[in-house]
Amino acid sequence: MVESPFTIGRPVDLTFTDAEEAFRAECRTWLEANVPTDPLPSGDTRDGFTAHLGWERTLFDNRYAVVSWPVEYGGRDASLWEWLIFEEEYYRAGAPQRVTQNGIFLLAPSLFEFGTREQQDRYLRPMAAGEETWCQGWSEPDAGSDLAAIQSRATRDDAAGGWRLSGQKTWTTRGAFCTHLFGLFRSDPGAERHRGLTYFLVPLDTAGVTVRGFGRLDGDEGFAEVFLDDAFVADDQVLGDVHHGWTVAMATAGSERGLTLRSPGRYRAAAHRLVGLWRERGADPRLADDVTRAVIDAEAYQLQTLATVTRLARGDKPGPEASLTKVFWSELDVRIHEVARRILGPDAERADESWMKSYQFALSGPIYAGTNEIQRNVIAERVLGLPRR
Numbered sequence: 147m148v149e150s151p152f153t154i155g156r157p158v159d160l161t162f163t164d165a166e167e168a169f170r171a172e173c174r175t176w177l178e179a180n181v182p183t184d185p186l187p188s189g190d191t192r193d194g195f196t197a198h199l200g201w202e203r204t205l206f207d208n209r210y211a212v213v214s215w216p217v218e219y220g221g222r223d224a225s226l227w228e229w230l231i232f233e234e235e236y237y238r239a240g241a242p243q244r245v246t247q248n249g250i251f252l253l254a255p256s257l258f259e260f261g262t263r264e265q266q267d268r269y270l271r272p273m274a275a276g277e278e279t280w281c282q283g284w285s286e287p288d289a290g291s292d293l294a295a296i297q298s299r300a301t302r303d304d305a306a307g308g309w310r311l312s313g314q315k316t317w318t319t320r321g322a323f324c325t326h327l328f329g330l331f332r333s334d335p336g337a338e339r340h341r342g343l344t345y346f347l348v349p350l351d352t353a354g355v356t357v358r359g360f361g362r363l364d365g366d367e368g369f370a371e372v373f374l375d376d377a378f379v380a381d382d383q384v385l386g387d388v389h390h391g392w393t394v395a396m397a398t399a400g401s402e403r404g405l406t407l408r409s410p411g412r413y414r415a416a417a418h419r420l421v422g423l424w425r426e427r428g429a430d431p432r433l434a435d436d437v438t439r440a441v442i443d444a445e446a447y448q449l450q451t452l453a454t455v456t457r458l459a460r461g462d463k464p465g466p467e468a469s470l471t472k473v474f475w476s477e478l479d480v481r482i483h484e485v486a487r488r489i490l491g492p493d494a495e496r497a498d499e500s501w502m503k504s505y506q507f508a509l510s511g512p513i514y515a516g517t518n519e520i521q522r523n524v525i526a527e528r529v530l531g532l533p534r535r
């Protein structure tokens with residue numbers, strides 16, 4: 147729909163088509179009628195997770211769970227533009243967080259790109275319906291930023307036609323509640339670090355898998371450690387090629403950092419709420435510039451996303467540019483919440499739990515999906531072409 151805003155001398159058409167606006171109206175009407183009026187308990191608690199899955203089921207039954215997916219997997223075959231519109235309307239309506247996000251936003255794009263037809267048929271529909279829920283098994287106690295340092299092993303079991311997985315994963319978001327894990331394992335210990343890795347799809351009820359949930363600073367049991375002890379997975383649970391898991395993982399990371407995990411609707415809605423809060427609390431002129439900056443930055447992210455979607459709609463991959471996006475959205479989120487905290491003053495600790503809860507989560511944005519220090523390294527080396535030293 148749009149040309150890159152960075153193209154000099156060419157007009158940029160930022161208007162959506164009539165059909166896209168009709169889709170927006172349809173989404174808005176449905177969301178206004180169906181979004182739960184009382185907020186659900188946190189999706190990072192056991193009860194909250196179940197309550198959120200009920201909501202995800204409602205989305206799925208009405209074909210709003212995964213609008214851009216093919217109809218056969220529960221989608222509407224909507225374009226990326228329409229997906230963006232849906233996301234905008236979703237956040238505008240204040241709809242619940244998506245507890246299926248690691249499946250539908252991270253794994254699914256890689257399943258579409260690297261999965262066999264059988265894998266797509268097997269996994270996508272239950273994922274969209276929230277019947278099977280996915281967590282990300284990448285980080286290990288001694289491998290976070292340096293993901294290629296992972297030590298969890300995949301050992302070939304020819305007789306059984308598959309692999310035996312052993313090791314420990316950590317920081318597994320909502321791992322205590324999910325049914326499946328997608329993870330990276332070292333399948334060729336003799337190969338160069340990035341080469342000998344394989345990407346596996348693992349049901350968490352597999353014999354030899356133990357999941358231990360643990361609490362976050364905010365009290366929710368949002369994380370898990372996952373221990374694997376000779377857990378068997380069949381060959382058809384490998385995503386992509388054996389020993390080429392790094393390529394698949396980088397594609398997943400592109401979705402996580404670049405577009406699908408954090409769409410601009412989230413930050414535009416938060417900036418809009420911030421303006422409301424500022425007005426309600428006396429419109430302190432000393433904070434006007436900070437509130438304005440939050441709105442402008444959220445709009446800038448929207449424009450940048452239009453350029454990203456233009457690239458993707460042409461068939462490009464997110465690429466290392468996804469790191470630019472990740473630094474921007476995570477730092478924007480922190481800034482929006484810090485301004486909210488200053489507006490609320492001492493009340494921030496007491497009165498407005500929703501802002502404080504999301505502030506605490508915003509603080510983790512520069513860490514998860516790859517820390518911002520690492521993203522800056524990627525930008526320096528792979529986007530700007532600067533030397534490593």
Ligand SMILES: Cc1cc2nc3c(=O)[nH]c(=O)nc-3n(C[C@H](O)[C@H](O)[C@H](O)COP(=O)(O)OP(=O)(O)OC[C@H]3O[C@@H](n4cnc5c(N)ncnc54)[C@H](O)[C@@H]3O)c2cc1C
Pocket residue numbers: 281282283284285286289290291292316317318319510513514515516517518519520523
């Ligand atoms: C809310 C949240 C959810 C998460 N969910 C998941 C999940 O679902 N699945 C999963 O697998 N992981 C998850 N993680 C883990 C996350 O991916 C890691 O925390 C992250 O990659 C950093 O790894 P680390 O914690 O081991 O820190 P380290 O890698 O030990 O880094 C410590 C510090 O050193 C800096 N640093 C390290 N290397 C360099 C370098 N080369 N140059 C400059 N600075 C460097 C880092 O930026 C960081 O500030 C989650 C984390 C958080 C906070």
